[in-house]
Amino acid sequence: MFDWKWDFTIEIMPRLLWATLNTLMAAGFGYLIALVVGLVFALAQRTGFRPLTMVVREIVEFIRSTPLVVQIFFVFYVGPQFGIRLSPWTSGMIAIGLHYAAYLSEVYRAGLDSVPRGQWEACKALNLSNGRTYFRIIIPQALPPSLPGMGNYLVGIFKDTPMLSVIGVAELMHTATAVGSETYRYLEPYTIVGLIFLAISLPTAFGLRRFEAWVRRAFGMS
Amino acid sequence: MTNLAGASIWFVGARAMQHFVEFLQTHGSRFVDGTIITVQQAILAALLAIAIAAVMGLMRLSKIWAVRGASIVYIEFFRGTSLLVQLYWIFFVLPLFGITLEKFTAGFIAVGMNLGAYGAELVRGSIQAVPRGQYEAALALNMSTYKRMTRIILPQALLIMLPPWGNLLIELLKGTALVSLISVADLMFEAKQINGVTYLSAECFGTALIIYYLMARVVVAPSMRMFETAWSRKMGRA
Numbered sequence: 001m002f003d004w005k006w007d008f009t010i011e012i013m014p015r016l017l018w019a020t021l022n023t024l025m026a027a028g029f030g031y032l033i034a035l036v037v038g039l040v041f042a043l044a045q046r047t048g049f050r051p052l053t054m055v056v057r058e059i060v061e062f063i064r065s066t067p068l069v070v071q072i073f074f075v076f077y078v079g080p081q082f083g084i085r086l087s088p089w090t091s092g093m094i095a096i097g098l099h100y101a102a103y104l105s106e107v108y109r110a111g112l113d114s115v116p117r118g119q120w121e122a123c124k125a126l127n128l129s130n131g132r133t134y135f136r137i138i139i140p141q142a143l144p145p146s147l148p149g150m151g152n153y154l155v156g157i158f159k160d161t162p163m164l165s166v167i168g169v170a171e172l173m174h175t176a177t178a179v180g181s182e183t184y185r186y187l188e189p190y191t192i193v194g195l196i197f198l199a200i201s202l203p204t205a206f207g208l209r210r211f212e213a214w215v216r217r218a219f220g221m222s
Numbered sequence: 223m224t225n226l227a228g229a230s231i232w233f234v235g236a237r238a239m240q241h242f243v244e245f246l247q248t249h250g251s252r253f254v255d256g257t258i259i260t261v262q263q264a265i266l267a268a269l270l271a272i273a274i275a276a277v278m279g280l281m282r283l284s285k286i287w288a289v290r291g292a293s294i295v296y297i298e299f300f301r302g303t304s305l306l307v308q309l310y311w312i313f314f315v316l317p318l319f320g321i322t323l324e325k326f327t328a329g330f331i332a333v334g335m336n337l338g339a340y341g342a343e344l345v346r347g348s349i350q351a352v353p354r355g356q357y358e359a360a361l362a363l364n365m366s367t368y369k370r371m372t373r374i375i376l377p378q379a380l381l382i383m384l385p386p387w388g389n390l391l392i393e394l395l396k397g398t399a400l401v402s403l404i405s406v407a408d409l410m411f412e413a414k415q416i417n418g419v420t421y422l423s424a425e426c427f428g429t430a431l432i433i434y435y436l437m438a439r440v441v442v443a444p445s446m447r448m449f450e451t452a453w454s455r456k457m458g459r460a
Contacts (some may be wrong), residue, residue: 065396066434067398069399070410070413074427078423081423165306180314190311197302197307
């Protein structure tokens with residue numbers, strides 16, 4: 001291409017690949033937080049205790065309709081104002097984890113709602129405990145329809161990790177910008193970042209679709 | 223005792239409120255300026271995204287493999303990488319190829335092209351979701367391809383895709399916050415600037431979050447719902 005320098009590309013490659021590990025770690029940790037907190041959000045909305053339900057509903061709506069970058073800045077800068085200092089990594093994980101928890105709670109909610117009412121009533125009729133009802137009857141049926149949404153957000157959280165660079169988390173985008181400002185060459189670093197993202201997100205999306213099909217078969221749903 | 227606690231909570235709340243009002247009196251105008259830029263970015267990006275979504279979504283359904291292939295490459299490329307990466311690429315790398323865009327233009331083009339790829343999938347999905355019998359009936363009535371599309375398929379497809387488009391437009395509004403990173407003076411940018419001077423982070427970013435929330439919940443979502451109701455009435459479904 002125009003003035004693409006291969007030796008420069010090879011020189012910066014190791015740095016970018018190391019940063020990719022950080023990106024993957026950020027996405028992984030963030031997703032774990034989101035999986036757990038999302039479940040809390042979803043179950044809190046099923047308690048039937050109206051004040052709690054309404055507050056959680058409003059929190060989820062608020063998180064979902066405001067930009068992640070602003071939330072990242074908010075978490076990072078507001079702590080110190082009240083004497084709580086959080087590292088970029090910690091505040092980044094909190095922000096991205098909470099953001100995707102709100103999205104995942106909607107996925108869980110739709111999944112739980114997709115289980116027919118009769119299943120709940122049958123559990124009650126058989127006098128199953130609450131835990132048993134959830135873990136043996138409801139969740140196994142709610143999981144397969146939730147998987148596509150969960151998979152989408154796994155890829156989504158991975159693609160949103162570059163936003164963590166704004167508070168100085170040394171992930172892929174941050175490293176590419178650092179390389180660019182050291183060498184005044186932006187063509188190679190930014191292009192490679194784009195290619196790395198494609199190389200990870202497309203196969204992941206493909207693999208997730210295969211996995212969903214497998215789960216549906218394993219649970220005897222198609 | 224409870225009276226005392228209640229009074230002190232009330233007192234602290236009133237003080238906080240007063241402080242916040244003072245904050246808005248000093249910096250409110252800058253938030254307004256930023257909001258105006260954000261709205262401009264969102265409208266321009268939305269127009270671009272809708273145009274791209276329509277073209278790419280229809281191309282995705284073409285019988286000619288080259289046309290279909292081109293749209294698949296576009297969609298997968300823009301959905302497979304991050305908006306931030308695309309924005310930086312358009313702003314920092316395209317000039318090396320002789321295409322220099324102003325930051326304002328680069329901002330809404332990146333957001334529009336990214337969300338347009340997601341929109342294209344909505345267009346494709348909704349056209350495929352129109353019941354097959356509708357195609358067959360149009361065919362049986364000897365309608366031309368063009369007439370079949372514009373009179374039968376697309377109006378019904380629009381009804382199917384409107385709810386997800388409402389969500390997508392909120393995503394788009396949120397996406398415009400990223401243009402602050404190439405120093406377009408939008409709402410996010412102003413919040414960051416004021417924070418840099420005053421260190422009142424909770425007030426700065428809190429205000430920005432509330433404005434974004436109101437734009438999404440009070441402007442975008444209800445107007446999309448109104449459009450949806452109007453369209454389904456026009457289609458005789460409500």
